[in-house]
Amino acid sequence: MLRGKKTAGAEPATLTSALAAPKGEDAPPKQLVGMSTGDWYREMFWNAPIAMLEEDWRGAKRAVDELLRRGITDLDRYVAEHPEFISQVRTTHRVVDANAAALRLFGFESKAEFLRSSRELLPANVESNMQVYRAFAAGVSVAQGERVLRGRGGSVTPILWRAAIPSQQGEFGRMVFYAVDVSALKRAEQALMAAHADLAYASRSSMLGEMVASIAHEINQPLGAIKLYIDTARRWLDRPEPDVSRARRSVNRAHAEADRASNIVVRVKNLVRRVRSDTGRVPIGSVIAGAIALVEQDARLHRVHIESARVGKEIAVRGEETQIQQALVNLLNNAIQSIASAQQQDGRVQVAVHAEGEDMVEIEVLDNGPGLPPGPEEQIFRPFFTTKPDGMGLGLSICRTMIESQGGRISARRLDAGGTIVAFALPIFR
């Protein structure tokens, strides 16, 4: 008690004296003496171990303020309805300065050269821009997100970026963005996701295999018995003195076994129906984003660019999410692989969504690959049809089963400009 009191009493004096540094001691370190605050900041900026860009967002800030003034608060919805907003605002955007780490990230040595090509190097990334706009609108102090940077010579680097949102109107002309190269992290993450997907696929197909084997065994038993009963009946009838009553007994038993076989079929059908009822609302946007995340690594490896339409959260279909996503992953993989097999340089895959009549939503996967093999388009969905040397020919046939089992349909056709479009439609969720 006594000691505590003593300390408490002594503390204020010590603290104050510690904070009020003796004259001269808080001056800048020796090597910076003589620099103005501006010079000191420039020096820190240039040498910082993290990539930093100074960017002019004044035009964007004005544009967002204008929207807010007009009472528009749902920026996502506004941009979905006016997609040109992003590119229009982007024309007012400029990279003002970059530090040494940023130049390294983009693969440049000369800052002047980098600043000259920064517009091409940093095209408007809708999601990243939206993060900043949302932060502007919400009045929060930080925005952050992920995007991919295209450096010189086609290098592609996934980054995590973060920006402090200024509190003063005058500071939007020099907003500082920090970027961290997350390639290694992304690679690990994608390897993990791919492993998960493989595992899910493997367990699903081995489950399917086991189920088919057990159903086959179940049906084989009564079939075997039926065959024996009928042969037995024939033997009784073929005797020099036919034994009709024994033959009839055998035929009756065969009939009972046929009933048993058809009961098994009914049970399997019921089982499938139960599985189907596990369906619900599946938002298309998140299915597409998830599927693209799963194939992104592979796409990057084969230098295939994937783009997807923005899909509002309200657009949803009825079905089982994992199955729909798996079907989409399958189609994306096929598109990437067909481009890769042709060793194309400008590979592009596009995912588009549109209404199909009154009750369906159609998801299309377009690619500019070598196109479908000759013959009817429909054949690619047949089991064991493949154009890959080591393919099983089951992917698209499984896709069709998955889509059709949910009341959907799938089709493929050749594009006039070359390439393929594979589309599946599913019932809309209302």
Add this chain to the structure above:
Amino acid sequence: LTSPVPQPACQYPVAIVDDDEALRDALSGLLESSGIASVAFSSAEEFLERSAGMKIGCLLLDFQLPGMNGLELQHRLRHLSTPPPVIFFTSYDRPDLRESALRAGARCYLTKPVDSNRLLNAVCECLGIKAQGC
């Protein structure tokens, strides 16, 4: 004449070991139509328990059984002074099983659904009777 002639009464019965009741019944019926007596068991354990002291002409054995499987039963019986001839009769057309069964002395390995004539031929051969019409 297409059917086998009725066999002498001294012939030992065929033991059927299969967990499927209809199949046991159908097999007994088929054998009966050829004048061959049989006795059926639903598991290897039941066979071991009930067949003690019983004279068996041959054993029609399924591979997949509840508890001890057909191959294990076959191995148990090899230690008898006069093990009955074994005919495997199974839905599993697996080369490794076929080989193990034949190596352990099985007379033949038939897959379900089985051809009646092949089955009767095999049984008649085991019983050492003329496979007339088999």
